[in-house]
Structure formats: structure tokens, C-alpha cells
Amino acid sequence: MTISDDTLARYVDGELDAAERAQVEAAIAADPELAGRAQQHRALRGLLSATYDPVLDEPVPERLRDAARAPAADAKVVDLAPRRAAARIRAGWTWTQWGGMAAALLVGILVGRGMPGDDIAAEGGQLVARGRLAQALSTQLASTQPADAAVKIGLSYLSRTDAYCRSFALAGTQTAGLACRRGDDWALRLLAQDGAAPGSGDLRQAASPVPASVLSVVEEDMQGDPLDAQAERAALQKGWRR
Amino acid sequence: MGDSFEEVRNDVVALLPRLRRFARTITRHREDADDLVQLAVERALRRLDQWQPGTRLDSWMFMIMKNAWIDEVRTRVRRDAVLLPEEAGEHVGDAAGDWPTDRQHLRMDVHKAMQQLSDDQRLVVGLVLVEGLPYKEAAQVLDIPIGTLTSRLARARETLQAILSDTREARA
Numbered sequence: 001m002t003i004s005d006d007t008l009a010r011y012v013d014g015e016l017d018a019a020e021r022a023q024v025e026a027a028i029a030a031d032p033e034l035a036g037r038a039q040q041h042r043a044l045r046g047l048l049s050a051t052y053d054p055v056l057d058e059p060v061p062e063r064l065r066d067a068a069r070a071p072a073a074d075a076k077v078v079d080l081a082p083r084r085a086a087a088r089i090r091a092g093w094t095w096t097q098w099g100g101m102a103a104a105l106l107v108g109i110l111v112g113r114g115m116p117g118d119d120i121a122a123e124g125g126q127l128v129a130r131g132r133l134a135q136a137l138s139t140q141l142a143s144t145q146p147a148d149a150a151v152k153i154g155l156s157y158l159s160r161t162d163a164y165c166r167s168f169a170l171a172g173t174q175t176a177g178l179a180c181r182r183g184d185d186w187a188l189r190l191l192a193q194d195g196a197a198p199g200s201g202d203l204r205q206a207a208s209p210v211p212a213s214v215l216s217v218v219e220e221d222m223q224g225d226p227l228d229a230q231a232e233r234a235a236l237q238k239g240w241r242r
Numbered sequence: 243m244g245d246s247f248e249e250v251r252n253d254v255v256a257l258l259p260r261l262r263r264f265a266r267t268i269t270r271h272r273e274d275a276d277d278l279v280q281l282a283v284e285r286a287l288r289r290l291d292q293w294q295p296g297t298r299l300d301s302w303m304f305m306i307m308k309n310a311w312i313d314e315v316r317t318r319v320r321r322d323a324v325l326l327p328e329e330a331g332e333h334v335g336d337a338a339g340d341w342p343t344d345r346q347h348l349r350m351d352v353h354k355a356m357q358q359l360s361d362d363q364r365l366v367v368g369l370v371l372v373e374g375l376p377y378k379e380a381a382q383v384l385d386i387p388i389g390t391l392t393s394r395l396a397r398a399r400e401t402l403q404a405i406l407s408d409t410r411e412a413r414a
Contacts, residue, residue: 005396006392006396009392009395009396009399010377010392013370013371013377014376015376015377040403041399044371044399044402044403044406045371047348047352047406048267048352048367048371048372049372050348050349050352051348051349051352051353052263052266052267052372053263054349055259055262055263055266056259056260056262056263057259058259058262060258060259060262061276063276063280064258064262064276064279064280064283065255065258067280067283067284067287068251068254068255068258068283068287069251069255070284070287212280212281212284212285216284216285216288
């Protein structure tokens with residue numbers, strides 16, 4: 001009987017049942033040409049194993065273990081929205097009081113980590129951008145900003161709650177974050193401190209100044225696509241108002 | 243997060259060597275491979291509640307890696323567009339790493355041949371021929387019909403075999 005290429009591949013890949021397998025094996029025994037083709041398939045699988053299986057014996061880089069073991073409430077990523085939501089249900093505190101304390105504490109922590117204190121402020125239980133951070137968020141375009149800007153703007157997008165949001169990175173502090181327009185302020189939605197060593201050929205750093213921790217929040221928060229250069233400029237000219 | 247999440251987390255740690263191998267089959271550079279694993283692990287941990295106990299954790303992780311890779315490819319195309327061709331070619335060898343010299347040529351040849359495949363074909367080769375997933379499982383990971391999977395696999399095999407037999411003749 002003739003064995004199709006497809007059947008032969010399924011044979012080598014272990015996809016046949018016992019009866020089909022017996023048929024193919026009988027055909028191979030009777031046909032050296034078919035046996036040769038089966039051998040080619042096996043040889044290819046062998047080459048691929050020889051090429052990629054040694055990866056299994058390499059030590060796993062520490063950063064990958066750390067990523068997998070990072071605690072659920074990763075101290076390096078402060079998602080401000082859930083924090084406020086959790087605070088709201090605490091008995092005995094109004095959320096504004098609680099949020100105000102938490103925000104003030106956060107400012108302290110961030111300043112301690114090298115973030116200039118005059119770039120953020122706690123107001124009404126909410127962290128807002130001030131100083132050069134607010135300035136950059138309001139006036140800087142990702143498409144025209146200088147490479148050595150103190151605040152680098154990453155993505156700009158429209159959130160599910162219909163506010164403009166922009167991701168940013170602060171030069172020299174390994175701090176990145178996400179701010180959304182609220183009235184005349186930029187409310188900080190997320191702050192992340194990236195522990196990864198800079199300049200290690202990191203793909204994401206090369207492609208954009210937006211770390212993965214920030215990107216994954218953006219993904220969930222964004223309606224549609226990020227603003228392109230033209231839409232970004234138009235939003236700026238309207239003062240980031242909807 | 244409950245204890246069951248902790249167990250899954252430990253299982254993810256145990257899977258890291260295979261996740262790295264899969265990443266190496268679909269990316270060109272080894273640094274990109276580890277970045278891809280890291281990105282996928284971070285995404286997976288944010289969505290642990292979406293994993294269904296009783297299903298294969300490795301398949302779920304491969305699916306997240308596939309999606310992360312597709313996101314990355316879009317940014318990559320832009321970056322590679324500004325790279326000089328010589329520069330791009332120079333890095334192909336880096337992916338092979340510190341293999342002993344006698345086997346290194348072979349592995350570099352295979353890895354180079356893999357770069358001639360489309361991303362879709364490399365994903366199929368990685369899942370079926372390297373990771374050993376059954377067709378059905380691999381098709382689910384890639385969210386494609388089995389027929390599409392087998393035809394991609396067949397084309398990928400043809401291409402790889404043609405390139406590798408040419409290379410061997412050239413070396414001989």
C-alpha cells in the first residue's frame with residue numbers, strides 16, 4: 001500500500017493509533033525508499049533536539065526565577081487603583097483619610113528611592129504629577145522628545161473611562177509609571193520600579209521605554225490602540241481634555 | 243491569592259527550562275528568548291485566575307508566550323528595519339551560545355535554517371517537533387484547526403530539510 005507524506009509525518013510524530021502504526025511499519029519494512037523518508041523525518045527531529053535540548057541543562061537566569069516567584073503584591077509595582085479600592089472598604093476610616101495617608105507614605109517611599117519629591121504630590125488621597133513630570137505629561141510629544149529628556153513619554157492612549165493616559169519613565173531612577181488626566185491634573189495610576197539591569201540588550205528597553213509591568217496594565221486599561229503621533233499632537237493641543 | 247496559586251507558581255518555576263527552550267526555537271537572539279520568557283511569566287502571574295486546573299499548564303504558558311511573541315514581533319519589525327543587514331547577520335551566531343566547537347556548527351546551521359521559516363511555521367516546529375506536544379494540543383495553543391497545523395508543519399519540514407541538506411553538501 002502507498003503511505004502518504006502526511007501519514008508518514010504523523011507516524012514519526014507519534015500521532016497514529018496502533019493499527020495505523022502497524023500498517024506503516026509493514027510498508028516501511030517492504031519499501032527502502034519509504035524507510036529512507038521516515039529516516040529523514042527522524043533525522044530532522046534529532047537535529048532539532050540536538051540544537052535546542054541543551055537549553056534544558058543551562059542554568060535558568062536568576063531574573064526569570066525572580067519573575068516567577070515575585071509575590072502577588074509585588075513591592076516593585078504599585079497599582080494605585082486597587083489600593084484605593086481596598087482602602088475604601090476598611091471600617092473606621094473614610095477612604096479619603098486612609099488614601100491620604102497611603103499616598104503620603106508612598107511619596108516618602110518614592111523620594112527615598114531617588115524620585116525627586118517635587119515631581120509628585122499627595123492630594124485628596126491621590127498621587128498627582130507636579131513639577132517637571134506634570135510639565136512633560138502636558139507638553140511633551142513622544143515623537144519629538146529629545147533622547148536625553150529627564151522624563152520620557154512612552155505610550156499615550158484613551159482609557160476605558162475615557163480619559164487620556166500616558167506612560168512615562170524618569171531618567172536615572174529606573175522608575176516608570178502611568179498617569180491619567182483628571183481635571184487639570186495628571187493622576188498617577190501606576191508606578192513601577194524596574195530592577196532589571198539597564199543596557200543588557202533588553203528587547204523591551206530597545207523597542208520602547210515602557211516596562212512590561214506598565215504595559216500589562218495599559219493593555220487592560222486601553223480602549224483601541226495607542227495614539228499615533230498625529231492623534232497625540234491633537235490631544236495635546238486640546239489640553240488633554242475629552 | 244490562595245495556596246493553589248502558590249502551587250501553580252512553583253509549577254511555573256519548574257517549567258522555566260522548557261519555556262526557555264521553546265523561546266529559543268522561535269526567537270533569533272538568545273537575549274530575546276529570555277526576555278520573552280520573562281514577559282510571559284509576568285503576564286501569566288497576573289492572570290493565574292484564568293488558568294483552568296486540570297488543563298496543561300505548559301500549553302497555557304506556551305499560549306501566553308505565543309501571544310507575547312506576536313506583540314513583540316510587531317515592535318521588532320520596526321527595530322530591524324533600521325538595522326543594517328550586516329549587523330543583523332552578525333548576531334545570528336550569538337544565539338548559538340557557548341557550545342563546544344565540534345557541535346556548534348551543526349546547531350548554528352539548524353538555528354539559521356529556522357530563521358528561514360515564517361513565525362507561524364517556527365511556532366509549529368517549536369511546539370510539535372521540539373516540545374513534543376500532540377497535534378491537537380499544539381493546535382489549541384495556536385488557536386488554529388488541526389489541518390492548518392499539519393500543513394504548516396509539512397511546509398516547515400520541507401524547508402528545513404532542503405536548507406540543511408544544502409548546507410551539509412556545501413560543508414562536505
